[in-house]
Amino acid sequence: MKTLVKSAALAAIFGLGASGVYAQEVTLRFQHFVSPASANPTHFMEPWARKIEAESNGRIKVELYPFMQLGGAASEMYDQIAEGIVDGGWVIPGYEPGRFPETEALELPFMVTKSAEEASRAAWEFSQAHLMDDFADVKVLAIHMHGRGLVYKKGPAISKVEDFEGLKLRGPSRPVTLLLEKLGATPIGMPVPQFPESLALGVVDGGVITYEQAPSLKLDELTDSHTDVAGDMSLYNLYFIWAMNKDSYARLPDDLKAVIDANAGLEASAWAGRAHDTGDAEGREVLRAAGHEAAELSEEATAEIRALGDEVIAEWIAQMDAKGYDGAGLVADARAAVEATRAQ
Template identity: 30%
Template structure:
């Protein structure tokens, strides 16, 4: 080969090698809660740092807002309009059934323990339903106990009959029906205006929403139940093609900081946000009423069939729901 040809090849190689070495993938995360919400302010940034470190900087994460409304998050990941998101299962009625297991009320363990247990139980049992088919599941979490936040004081369950209460779907809708509540189905970002305008008399949501969705302003009265009225189920998902496009090394690295690790990270964030929500609401002059034994007993009586209903729904998917629930409770109770 002529000397000039060798020189050109050498120059071309010197250009291409650095480009290949610095090539990286940016995972675009679609998010839908306010930027100040704990998932956006704490969980995604922490996970992004973990992913970048685990992959040696080859994979980075960027959060974008407003790509789709909350109920459409699963579909935009399935369609490839974004690379990753977090989604609330209750926004997709009929689509997710096995995930209702973690939504049942009465689990008094913290959100971190429940979220870690949730991931393990999904891997052992619930994954058989393949309800997240088409996307890559990278984490699961349950928020803290959902309580009743209202415009006017409520201290007994007969006082909630006929009230219009925002519910998120899933088990919370079943609970509302048993309590004689008129369910108002709107995504979380719309709860403030829904309550402020009087379309709803209150909401069933965790304590963190006192601050994150400004409920302290419009729903200053809270009725607390030990273990809550329900728990909310969320998934962290990735577009399957995006995940598959990563090298095997980077896939392994990403999953090493996802799965149970991401689930626990989210659970810790929920717990911290709940505490901060209560502190904020107290500072705003909100009133908290802890349900007495009579209210607790009445709640159990009026909702006791829901557990069996959920178990039967999940059994219908070919899953031993009783064993899965027992494992969820046992794992949640284990010390870290």
């Protein structure tokens, strides 16, 4: 009996649990702004958190807080992480227009493929050359893109460019709102959490978003149709980072830092992208089962939109040049990263 008591005391002193593994040493709180049932939380964030816990032998616990449960707005996520309000989280730089302008190179029309995994690999590589200084306030764990961007709306699906005329459409980033404006729509920028209510209240007629977000946003109920472009390049895309507070990381002992590092980088970025590809397949099935009208624009209509997209790109290059960036160089490097990924 004395031996058991002594062993328990030693276990407590040295942080050992009854199973012989190290007891939890740190809890990391990660926050995001979407439903826990949506693709990235389901297929990336949650498994990533459990993998960190398993590989740390339970010494790290990762808590995930959806719907901004720890407070703040989706547009504040980068500063929340940088300032240590949370230990980590999910950031859409495009929710803060003008702050991270180089990220927009990958969000330009028809820039990346419809494969989120491919696009995410390209985003990681492009970012190593152009964006890590911009994100110096945080520890970047993964950089990724979502899957194909679609146009959802109330009423019949879009079948020609003229159908965009006069529609009030939600847009998540500056590049896509510029394209929507070229198409004759009235773009209304808003983070994804505001989209369902805006549809229900008639603030917007529809908007651009992915397949995977459809179920959690109830787009099968709030809209009647969705439209894709022809070909293997996405109408638009969105750039994300999965990041950690630098002090939270620095406080970890070296062996636990190694666990975080082993689950960061190119392959973590690809994993986050695959989560969206998986979610797209699931969301597409939900829409099909609901009888949601699905349409794909003709090659001719898609070519018209691409021509307008080229105008957006040319104007974006000029704007970036005026700010002191090499706009054409950024576009060329983004395209090269995408092509390199497609060649793998």
